[in-house]
Amino acid sequence: xxxxxDIYKKNITCDFSVSINPLGIPYEVQSAxxxxxxxxxxxxxxxxxxxxxxxxxxxxxxxxxxxGGSGSSELFLAIVQAFRPNNALxxxxxxSGYEYxxxxxxxxxxxxxxxxxxxxxxxxxxxxxxxVFVANPNNPSGRNIDFELLKKIVQKCEKTDTIxxxxxxxxxxxxxxxxxxxxxxxxxKLFVVKGFTKIFSIPGIRIGYVISSAENIxxxxxxxxxxxxxxxxxxxxxxxxxxxxxxxxxxRSYVLVEKERSYLxxxxxxxxxxxxxxxxxxxxxxxxxxxxxxxxxxxxxxxDCRDFKGxxxxxxxxxVKDHISNQNLIRVIGKTTLL
Numbered sequence: 001x002x003x004x005x006d007i008y009k010k011n012i013t014c015d016f017s018v019s020i021n022p023l024g025i026p027y028e029v030q031s032a033x034x035x036x037x038x039x040x041x042x043x044x045x046x047x048x049x050x051x052x053x054x055x056x057x058x059x060x061x062x063x064x065x066x067x068g069g070s071g072s073s074e075l076f077l078a079i080v081q082a083f084r085p086n087n088a089l090x091x092x093x094x095x096s097g098y099e100y101x102x103x104x105x106x107x108x109x110x111x112x113x114x115x116x117x118x119x120x121x122x123x124x125x126x127x128x129x130x131x132v133f134v135a136n137p138n139n140p141s142g143r144n145i146d147f148e149l150l151k152k153i154v155q156k157c158e159k160t161d162t163i164x165x166x167x168x169x170x171x172x173x174x175x176x177x178x179x180x181x182x183x184x185x186x187x188x189k190l191f192v193v194k195g196f197t198k199i200f201s202i203p204g205i206r207i208g209y210v211i212s213s214a215e216n217i218x219x220x221x222x223x224x225x226x227x228x229x230x231x232x233x234x235x236x237x238x239x240x241x242x243x244x245x246x247x248x249x250x251x252r253s254y255v256l257v258e259k260e261r262s263y264l265x266x267x268x269x270x271x272x273x274x275x276x277x278x279x280x281x282x283x284x285x286x287x288x289x290x291x292x293x294x295x296x297x298x299x300x301x302x303x304d305c306r307d308f309k310g311x312x313x314x315x316x317x318x319x320v321k322d323h324i325s326n327q328n329l330i331r332v333i334g335k336t337t338l339l
Contacts, residue, residue: 013299016329019282019319020201021173022260023253029200032239036232044231051234054241055209061185064214067221068229068237071206072169072195076101076133078223079191079210083163084108085130091115093140093308095167098133112309115141119149122156129160135167137174140305140317142278144176154180157189169195169208172250173257175279184211191216196240198281199253207237257281261320267330268318281320291316291333298332 045051052063059066069075080101088102092112102108108130113121115138125132134153136145150166157164166184171177171194184192195208207229210220229237243249257280264283269275274286284305292304303317320326 011299012301014321014325014328015301016295016319016321016325017301017303017317018203019170019280019317020198020203021253021281022256022320022322022325023201023249025201026239026243026249028243028247029202029236029239032235033205033232036235039231039235042231044227044229044234046227048229048234051209051229051237051241054238058241058244059181059185059211061181061211062214065185065211065217066209067217067224068234069206069208069210069224070228070233071197072167072193072208073097073101074206074224074228075193075208075210075220076165076167077104078220079163079165079193080105080131082220082223083131085163087111087128088131088133089113089121089125089129090133090309091118091121091135091138092310093138093305094133095135095139096308098165098167099309102131114310115143118145121149122152125153125156125160125162127160129157129162131163131165132157133165133167135169136180137170137278137280139167139170140282140284140303140308140311140315141276142170142174142280142282142284143276144174144279147176147178150180151183154183154187154190158187161189163189163191165191165193167193169193170198170280172199172244173254173281175258181211185213187213188216191220196237199250200236200240200243202236205233205236207233207240209237256322257320260323260326263323264318264320264326264330267326268333271333283318283320284315285318286315288314294336295329295332300329300332 052066055066056063084105087109184190192211197203276284305311305315306313
């Protein structure tokens with residue numbers, strides 16, 4: 001399975017293959033991580049009490065409606081193992097982690113709905129559909145899903161007894177940040193998965209969480225490892241939740257992302273590339289040149305998207321970074337004679 005961020009076997013000076021907040025790690029989160037090291041001789045709270053309490057304040061739900069995980073990927077796998085669907089429906093293209101989790105169920109048959117056909121997804125879901133994964137915004141296109149359409153998908157899954165997993169990991173730094181959390185806390189079928197990796201620039205500290213009914217969360221906890229979150233992860237997660245609640249970090253981040261995304265979209269379009277308008281912190285584009293190798297020769301890593309189902313050679317995803325990094329990217333592309 002391919003992901004961005006594979007900097008370990010390449011000489012990389014700037015990584016555009018992973019989409020994280022260009023503002024960087026907030027001081028408060030760094031401080032919480034540092035303080036947590038004073039407690040690494042202790043076991044983490046297996047019940048995640050303080051973390052659940054902090055998360056419940058930003059999600060307007062009970063701590064019983066939440067469980068944390070070592071990143072969203074652990075939670076996707078746990079949901080799949082809890083329900084072991086015979087049939088699953090994915091959007092194409094989409095994050096490969098959904099398929100990775102579903103393939104642990106050997107008898108599961110996976111079908112796909114093109115993102116361009118998303119409006120008819122509620123009509124495709126039927127009583128034989130065991131599980132549906134959707135991301136809002138989608139990865140790799142970066143496009144938000146219309147909220148009314150999302151509600152129709154939720155209603156259809158409730159009607160057909162289908163598990164619906166909605167990935168909102170990029171939602172808070174997108175143009176239309178309406179969450180399904182309020183629906184999930186009382187739903188029999190809906191799981192909303194979120195994470196702090198992208199928003200707070202901490203991919204090395206795995207922090208994800210899922211919201212659903214208390215009954216669903218109790219079930220899901222049986223499919224997660226004991227002590228699945230370390231003390232540094234728990235403490236930084238609490239700091240992240242507090243920042244969302246008590247600071248302007250998110251609003252400042254969004255302003256920067258929107259400004260730099262517009263700059264990149266225009267600059268890349270001016271080179272004649274086919275740029276998919278994004279609502280979040282990465283951009284999907286298509287070009288005839290071998291952009292991956294071109295940039296790799298200059299120490300810049302981007303995400304080659306040919307392994308996404310529904311895409312092919314020539315599709316790339318580029319993260320929105322700080323202005324100096326973005327300018328350097330455009331400068332490197334512009335000076336090449338291959339364009």
